[in-house]
């Protein structure tokens with residue numbers, strides 16, 4: 554173990570023997586994965602999983618099953634220890650395009666989300682305002698989504714999903730098309746959202762190995778097995794997991810420039826190439 558002393562608490566999210574077939578063609582084959590509460594004495598630490606895999610391996614398919622949007626052919630995904638498959642809405646989804654209701658202001662968009670959980674309008678408004686302050690959007694509440702910058706829109710979409718989900722957030726390619734500065738800011742934002750609550754879990758689906766390694770405390774690498782003749786067998790599973798806490802490589806500003814981190818990214822890229 555690295556320098557960070559921690560213990561593992563309850564299971565927050567579990568992918569159990571998930572298979573998926575389209576027209577009899579295996580896409581996912583016996584996918585198993587688990588997110589457990591990481592308890593670090595003296596600080597609130599949420600969970601961030603970087604979910605990596607080659608194009609077409611089934612990341613989006615698993616993403617949709619974890620979000621309760623699609624059903625697997627067999628197996629299940631459970632959250633919060635409940636003995637039933639996850640339901641749509643329990644896991645927030647931040648899609649790449651940051652969809653918001655364009656004809657509603659920022660405030661109105663977020664109130665819609667907050668009122669799904671809060672019983673009174675005033676409690677919902679207080680919650681929205683506190684998130685807007687936290688994410689430096691308090692002066693934008695009266696604007697429409699089209700009047701926001703890309704980064705502001707992303708923050709708004711994150712708040713929207715956090716407000717109405719049960720501590721779980723799936724982010725689809727949050728780093729695509731970002732310059733280096735914005736990429737660091739997005740990593741900072743993801744770490745901040747995760748660490749707002751002990752039970753917060755963020756799964757980031759991405760092709761960007763460096764960004765995933767810099768923000769995650771666990772990496773899932775998805776891919777396909779190889780048969781004796783060296784050919785890929787249909788159906789993907791999580792082939793490898795890395796625990797960055799044990800390696801003392803959890804996100805902090807400037808991590809990208811450390812040599813230990815660079816070496817780790819090189820190792821993950823090498824494993825990625827073999828998938």
Ligand SMILES: Nc1ncnc2c1ncn2[C@@H]1O[C@H](COP(=O)(O)OP(=O)(O)OP(=O)(O)O)[C@@H](O)[C@H]1O
Pocket residue numbers: 575580606607608609610611612613614615
């Ligand atoms: N509705 C569908 N019907 C049939 N096949 C599908 C369907 N959706 C996805 N697939 C197939 O499942 C496989 C996995 O697709 P998926 O979109 O999950 O991959 P991915 O890892 O997210 O890819 P990328 O990184 O390129 O976005 C692909 O071969 C795709 O053609």
